[in-house]
Amino acid sequence: MVNKSIDCVFCENKSVCFNELTPQELSEINKNKVEISYKKDETIIKQNSFASNIFFIKKGLVKIYLESKDRDLIIEIGGKSKMLGLTSLNHTKYYKFSVVAIEDVVLCQINIEIINKIMLTNQYFNNQVISNLNTTIEKILNKLFCISHKQLQGRLADALICFSDEIYNNNKFTLGVSRKDLADITNMATENVVRILKEFNDKKIIKLAGKNIEIINYVELKKLSS
Amino acid sequence: MVNKSIDCVFCENKSVCFNELTPQELSEINKNKVEISYKKDETIIKQNSFASNIFFIKKGLVKIYLESKDRDLIIEIGGKSKMLGLTSLNHTKYYKFSVVAIEDVVLCQINIEIINKIMLTNQYFNNQVISNLNTTIEKILNKLFCISHKQLQGRLADALICFSDEIYNNNKFTLGVSRKDLADITNMATENVVRILKEFNDKKIIKLAGKNIEIINYVELKKLSS
DNA sequence: ATTTTTTATTGATATATATCAATTTTTTTT
DNA sequence: AAAAAAAATTGATATATATCAATAAAAAAT
Structure with missing residues (x-):
């Protein structure tokens, strides 16, 4: 469900990622985003589908998981401020995981091209994205250790x-x-x-x-x- | 052991990361790198030590692993062109893993500040680093799936x-x-x-x-x- | 409100995998 | 080359964990 979304400039739910964007950059994001609501149990991202957007969760919880024939593996329960899809940046065409709402969820969807463009012009934003990826690596390593040991x-x-x-x-x-x-x-x-x-x-x-x-x-x- | 290292400009072992650097950028890296040889079984990176350098393997194999009291978990066997330490970029002060040579190894060590600096000036390089991080995420997820399923x-x-x-x-x-x-x-x-x-x-x-x-x-x- | 379906719970059993102990082989040191 | 140490191998056994089957409780649908 597409919402009447508020302007990013006035959004109270912005991630730290967006903190240092210029008004122009924010406005650019604003023009290229949609805000969507999902009900509990709705699929937000389907594993192996084309990755063309980044998602930013404003409200609610999601489960991020790997699908397989016999059994799923939940990588993370994500909430407010969680960004989804960064792992497809400049790299893989497909989402490597599925995401499902486990509560009612509100999120903003931003085209990956815009994210790429702003990363070029805004060094703070670029660093935030890298930071985000590194946090992901740390979390998964932690999980790997937990499950194996x-x-x-x-x-x-x-x-x-x-x-x-x-x-x-x-x-x-x-x-x-x-x-x-x-x-x-x-x-x-x-x-x-x-x-x-x-x-x-x-x-x-x-x-x-x-x-x-x-x-x-x-x-x-x-x-x-x- | 510190080697008489060749100039990066003429290096045949460069990673694709460095492909599109300008001569000035390459020369900057050259001035701020050291080439080191490790013998089999020598420790290259020790988990929890301060992370101030990025390593680029030119020759030989290493094992990258998580240490713990009872048991190690080998995350990856890395060889030529493998970069180590990118996960500490802009983010964590410490290496989250240990690295040991399992063959005689030659690598270049580059200060993390220089890498950060070049990421700012060279967009291709920046993208390569992000690509590298995303590949890491994919590999670990794959391992997580393998070990759990x-x-x-x-x-x-x-x-x-x-x-x-x-x-x-x-x-x-x-x-x-x-x-x-x-x-x-x-x-x-x-x-x-x-x-x-x-x-x-x-x-x-x-x-x-x-x-x-x-x-x-x-x-x-x-x-x-x- | 009743039925149906899904999810949670419990106990019994099977099985994959780790641990232990002993021996052999390989590597390292003297 | 001999001795010592480390790594690999083998079989027997223990144990953690999954699977199966049956019931109970909760949620969803009629």
């Missing part, structure tokens, strides 16, 4: 800490994803997610009521994670 | 294909790494590397003689990988 308890502890510290910014939250999604985040069987959540609940590390989770013993969770 | 046979098949197609460019090669390293590449136990290599040998998929490996049935290897 930690056991189930540690992986799930990591995921819970991430939801608390980075996604909901609250030790008490209502999980926006299913047990199956938690399994795709931590690369384990759904049944084991259920079992380990229960185990954490029994050990009074978390307080569990369906999708409502409260982290009670953060220290213990951190210990499990390492 | 494939069984031992598939993971080892992947590694062998990589050695053949990308590292040695030959279906017959002398492995420069130990069984333990193969285990750290594929995230499995060393004993299982040995067992599965033998299994492949018995099934006439490869011909195995210590470190000498010949891929006989490439098609079957590809099948195992998927």
Whole structure:
């Protein structure tokens, strides 16, 4: 759904990326962007489709994941200020991942050509993009390490800490994803997610009521994670 | 060991990154680079050390890996033209990985400030750097998928294909790494590397003689990988 | 409000993979 | 060349984790 979008110049939700743009550059982006709303469960990016746009999330959460025949792997849960599609900059024609809204989402879509053009003229913006790519690399390496070196308890502890510290910014939250999604985040069987959540609940590390989770013993969770 | 290094302008080993530099830019790099030789097993980059240089490999192979208490995870075997340290550009102060020579290596070391400076003045170079970062992201995602979704046979098949197609460019090669390293590449136990290599040998998929490996049935290897 | 469908939960079992221990081979050092 | 150290190999066993099957609970559709 296309929104009546506000002018980028006055937008309150701008990423730090856009902070140092000149009024002309902002206006150029404004002319070449569309704001779109997605309902929960709608697909935003489909893996292997042509990559011609960069997405900038203004509101809501998305899951970014790799699709395969048997099983998905969720790379990241992204929220406000997350940029999607930078990995296709100057490089690959296709998106290498899928993105689906796990809440109602509002985002701005900007043509990749415009982004490229502004990177040429604005060095601050260029640096921000590179910074963004490097953060992505760090996050994926972290995930690679987590999945390859930690056991189930540690992986799930990591995921819970991430939801608390980075996604909901609250030790008490209502999980926006299913047990199956938690399994795709931590690369384990759904049944084991259920079992380990229960185990954490029994050990009074978390307080569990369906999708409502409260982290009670953060220290213990951190210990499990390492 | 510091070498008497040749002028970048005449260097035959330049990466495509440097292709479109002006003579002035090349000369600037030349003035601010050192060429160094490392012997097999020498450490080139130590994880968590200050990142102030970019490395460009001219000769030899390195292993790039994440260190941890119990176990290493080899991210990539890099060879000629591989750039190291770009992930620290404008971003993190520290190297997030270690790099060790697995053959005698010759590389050029360039101060990160110079790289940053040339990125500002040369748009082609800037794009090459971004391209390089995106390739890194793709590779790590691929590895993440491989380690999380494939069984031992598939993971080892992947590694062998990589050695053949990308590292040695030959279906017959002398492995420069130990069984333990193969285990750290594929995230499995060393004993299982040995067992599965033998299994492949018995099934006439490869011909195995210590470190000498010949891929006989490439098609079957590809099948195992998927 | 009732039915249908999807998701979550639980226990029992199977299986892939790691670990352990012992031996052999290869490499390095003396 | 001999001795010592490191790496590779092999088989037996343990264990973490997935799979299967059955039920319960929650959500969606009628």
